[in-house]
Amino acid sequence: MMDPLxxxxxxxxxxxxxxxxxxxxxxxxxxxxxxxxxxSFDELARGLHTxxxxxxxxxxxxxxxxxxxxxxxxxxxRGSSKPLPARLSDAVLKSLDVWxxxxxxxxxxxxxxxxxxxxxxxxTVKPDAPPPAAAKGRKKKNGKGPSASETLAATVARAxxxxxxxxxxxxxxxxxxxxxxxxxxxxxxxxxxxxxxEVERLREVRLRLEERRREIDKSLQQLDRLGIQAETAEARxxxxxxxxxxxxxxxxxxxxxASMEDGLKTISTMPVRTVIEPLHRAVRxxxxxxxxxxxxxxxxxEVSLDRRVLEQLRAPLVHLVRNAxxxxxxxxxxxxxxxxxxxxxxAIRVEQQxxxxxxxxxxxGAGLDLEQIREAALRRALVPPEELANLSTQQLHxxxxxxxxxxxxxxxxxSGRGVGLDVVRNQIQALxxxxxxxxxxxxxxxxxxxxxxxxxxxxxxxVRCGEHQLGLPMAAVESSRGARSKDLRVGRARVxxxxxxxxxxxQDLGAxxxxxxxxxxxxxxxxxxxxxxGRTTALSVDEVLGDRELVIRPLPxxxxxxxxxxxxxxxxxxxxxxxxxxxxxxxxxxxxxxxxASTRRALVVDDSLTARALHRTALETxxxxxxxxxxxxxxxxxxxxxxxxxxxCDIGMDEMDGYELTAAVRQRAETDSMPILLxxxxxxxxxxxxxxxxGADGFLTKKDCVSGRLLSEVSSVIARRKGAA
Amino acid sequence: xKVQPREPGGFAPELNELLVRRAxxxxxxPAEAExxxxxxxxxxxxxxxxxxLPLDTLRGAVPLKMVTPVPLSPPxxxxxxxxxxxxxxxxxxxSLLGGRGWREDPAVLLVVDPGFxxxxxxxxxxxxxxxxxxQALVAEARARSSGATCExxxxxxxxxxxxxxxxxxxxxxxxxxx
Numbered sequence: 001m002m003d004p005l006x007x008x009x010x011x012x013x014x015x016x017x018x019x020x021x022x023x024x025x026x027x028x029x030x031x032x033x034x035x036x037x038x039x040s041f042d043e044l045a046r047g048l049h050t051x052x053x054x055x056x057x058x059x060x061x062x063x064x065x066x067x068x069x070x071x072x073x074x075x076x077x078r079g080s081s082k083p084l085p086a087r088l089s090d091a092v093l094k095s096l097d098v099w100x101x102x103x104x105x106x107x108x109x110x111x112x113x114x115x116x117x118x119x120x121x122x123x124t125v126k127p128d129a130p131p132p133a134a135a136k137g138r139k140k141k142n143g144k145g146p147s148a149s150e151t152l153a154a155t156v157a158r159a160x161x162x163x164x165x166x167x168x169x170x171x172x173x174x175x176x177x178x179x180x181x182x183x184x185x186x187x188x189x190x191x192x193x194x195x196x197x198e199v200e201r202l203r204e205v206r207l208r209l210e211e212r213r214r215e216i217d218k219s220l221q222q223l224d225r226l227g228i229q230a231e232t233a234e235a236r237x238x239x240x241x242x243x244x245x246x247x248x249x250x251x252x253x254x255x256x257x258a259s260m261e262d263g264l265k266t267i268s269t270m271p272v273r274t275v276i277e278p279l280h281r282a283v284r285x286x287x288x289x290x291x292x293x294x295x296x297x298x299x300x301x302e303v304s305l306d307r308r309v310l311e312q313l314r315a316p317l318v319h320l321v322r323n324a325x326x327x328x329x330x331x332x333x334x335x336x337x338x339x340x341x342x343x344x345x346x347a348i349r350v351e352q353q354x355x356x357x358x359x360x361x362x363x364x365g366a367g368l369d370l371e372q373i374r375e376a377a378l379r380r381a382l383v384p385p386e387e388l389a390n391l392s393t394q395q396l397h398x399x400x401x402x403x404x405x406x407x408x409x410x411x412x413x414x415s416g417r418g419v420g421l422d423v424v425r426n427q428i429q430a431l432x433x434x435x436x437x438x439x440x441x442x443x444x445x446x447x448x449x450x451x452x453x454x455x456x457x458x459x460x461x462x463v464r465c466g467e468h469q470l471g472l473p474m475a476a477v478e479s480s481r482g483a484r485s486k487d488l489r490v491g492r493a494r495v496x497x498x499x500x501x502x503x504x505x506x507q508d509l510g511a512x513x514x515x516x517x518x519x520x521x522x523x524x525x526x527x528x529x530x531x532x533x534g535r536t537t538a539l540s541v542d543e544v545l546g547d548r549e550l551v552i553r554p555l556p557x558x559x560x561x562x563x564x565x566x567x568x569x570x571x572x573x574x575x576x577x578x579x580x581x582x583x584x585x586x587x588x589x590x591x592x593x594x595x596x597a598s599t600r601r602a603l604v605v606d607d608s609l610t611a612r613a614l615h616r617t618a619l620e621t622x623x624x625x626x627x628x629x630x631x632x633x634x635x636x637x638x639x640x641x642x643x644x645x646x647x648x649c650d651i652g653m654d655e656m657d658g659y660e661l662t663a664a665v666r667q668r669a670e671t672d673s674m675p676i677l678l679x680x681x682x683x684x685x686x687x688x689x690x691x692x693x694x695g696a697d698g699f700l701t702k703k704d705c706v707s708g709r710l711l712s713e714v715s716s717v718i719a720r721r722k723g724a725a
Numbered sequence: 726x727k728v729q730p731r732e733p734g735g736f737a738p739e740l741n742e743l744l745v746r747r748a749x750x751x752x753x754x755p756a757e758a759e760x761x762x763x764x765x766x767x768x769x770x771x772x773x774x775x776x777x778l779p780l781d782t783l784r785g786a787v788p789l790k791m792v793t794p795v796p797l798s799p800p801x802x803x804x805x806x807x808x809x810x811x812x813x814x815x816x817x818x819x820s821l822l823g824g825r826g827w828r829e830d831p832a833v834l835l836v837v838d839p840g841f842x843x844x845x846x847x848x849x850x851x852x853x854x855x856x857x858x859x860q861a862l863v864a865e866a867r868a869r870s871s872g873a874t875c876e877x878x879x880x881x882x883x884x885x886x887x888x889x890x891x892x893x894x895x896x897x898x899x900x901x902x903x
Binding site for chain 2: 703
């Protein structure tokens, strides 16, 4: 039975050792290509030494001894002008794997991997040691030695054996046990999440303080308007004092929120680097096994992410990188024959936009071979042949995520078992994210993982579109400018903007989110230049309201599938603002065109949200593309830009009622013959007659607005108009 | 053993009176027992019909103006709102029921817990009134119905449709997940 305190320390040591293990492995790989000296060698030596010392401090003598043996192999080569011999670095890396596996097994109280084979392997690569007979004996017929995974599997499979050699006394190193005891606590994820929610509540309190201050401002303005300065002097002075105090309290609360949020972020997140770093080793090992050459470049590894999400990302990333080397990259001679550099380029790019994380894994290999995908799908009976023939390129790409899919006829150590990309997709979907694949045959393949990363706040640009406020992650906003007609290229189907000597598509936000027909930006209308996934788009909005620091939270399940949004955030007055996904906007060009092609269009004008929803339900069931307006002014604005087959309009609206709107519509030449159906909560003959008198074609009470009835009334008002024409 | 009064001479009249009242109260049918036969519901109109949902599923009533509309959402979704720190979806009850007419534009949202671990809000023409329905009638109607509502006929031919929120949400099929 392990001492509980020791057990706790051991758990901390596993994490610490993992980080050291990754640094040591990285240094080993660098020293395979560079002289065995300098910072990399120092890092390597320091790492091995720390592993040894810390293991000894925790009483793990066999691990301390094992680390010491690795030191014995490596340290004599310090200062050499040559790189570390490949055989030596292989042996040390394999031994490191076994070392970590053993440590994890100790912590998990599971079966301990045997250290003896690795010890023996290290003996064979000691400087001046003769080539080991044992190693020769294990060689395969093809001349290749056992792979790292084979060695590990062999060591894990054996029964635990006592490790006898006494470890030499380790040199004094900082004692992790004491450090751990003094400097760290173990807290559960739930406790940290609960604290995060409290910080969010505090943020809302701060926002409410701002709101109170604005209310006091309004009261002061009211008092000023009353013009009774002398009588209200004292009251105004008190209010001014409260206003100042609220301002100071708000600022202090803001500082506390920021500081708590920073602290919690530090506790609950880790740099993505921690899961990407070991991939260098994976690339090296698979290259050695397949005879390929590859260099892994990483951009954005410093982005910090929720630890739980990172853990879930580890396996998908390993799959994607192994896949890229094994399936994507060609052998060096093939690459050279194709005019490529013999060393393949692998890249991982990590980017956070608001609360969305994008991880892109790309390679400059052969890309996805559509023919091979078709053959594999047929061979594995994933799709019926007749269906396969009609699949688009994108649909064919999606087949690689099917369970059991593999283009390899035979399984190798790294692929061909049909297990991999389906696991990647499932794991990413479990994180509420998704995977996209893009490929250029013969040139490249790109896998993009996008998933929510919902810890903490992020800067958001809030814009207005019609009556809606919407947010955009600031990270995606490159710049903003006013539209100028001389920079716009207006075509029949699309609008482009000349931006930095390039033509980029212009999207109308209102049309993108289904609020109106696409409109060409008016002179001076704000245009936001957005960048996402390597694409640039100009987005026209009605007004830019400003940037805010907001906590973006996932949408409720009922609407989480909407690809337009990544979440919602609370604004100062407690109202919610939807946050758009930049990737939705930059990839929306075709969708907007499709919407344009829709046949029948209806405009619903009603100041009741729920009435608009009900009319929309009924009309969409009947095949109409429905736009809505919450008042007459908005409706007239929409009618100025778009044509509709019918308008369904409420009578009882503020400012301008349904009669006035109908009359206004009839006065305009473009809409004087548009069918109009008036609806009212009141069932009165007077209302009906008055509606018909101002030019409406039909009248329906809201209680009669059951879906079938509304549709038939709409059809009949359209028919009446056609008949009259 | 026979229990003897502590005051052999009997109780003071006022104390006696109190004890008599207490005994009467205890002899009456307990309130809980009455409740056992009644299902407490929140009753409200949708158009010409009367609907009810079990009171224990009701978490609050909020003004509909607090809703943020969600462009591109399915038509039965009115929008989203904040309720006790959660983001909750507001749904059109008339739309969920398959397109019902209405008399007044709904101004109230009922925040309910359908029983699958998250809240949703349903629109409502008027603030509902609490009322009791005979439990036996409800159970009988539920046994007969396989839909999202079960109809109960009360005295005087008054009809009330009791909503089964889980079934009502299920009717959205693939658009909603639990």
